[in-house]
Amino acid sequence: MSVRLDTLEMTPAQYEAALASVRRLAYEKWLDAGQPCCDGGAFWLEAEREWIEHYYVPPRAPLTSPCKSQG
Numbered sequence: 452m453s454v455r456l457d458t459l460e461m462t463p464a465q466y467e468a469a470l471a472s473v474r475r476l477a478y479e480k481w482l483d484a485g486q487p488c489c490d491g492g493a494f495w496l497e498a499e500r501e502w503i504e505h506y507y508v509p510p511r512a513p514l515t516s517p518c519k520s521q522g
Contacts, residue, residue, distance in 0.1 A: 456499055460510055472506070473498045 456469055477498035481491055 454503055459507055469502060473502045
């Protein structure tokens with residue numbers, strides 16, 4: 452099972468921005484490959500994987516202090 456954009460925890464605005472970035476990156480990869488006659492699925496998957504590895508930061512729970520102040 453692979454991680455995909457639509458499985459990540461993001462707001463709708465973050466998702467749309469990520470989708471636009473992946474679309475642009477996939478298109479650049481397709482151009483760099485000489486615009487082959489294919490559906491571009493491989494370029495999309497590669498761009499999506501790269502975007503997730505380099506730009507996605509999952510939400511994290513707030514940090515809590517291990518020591519409670521006693522007073």
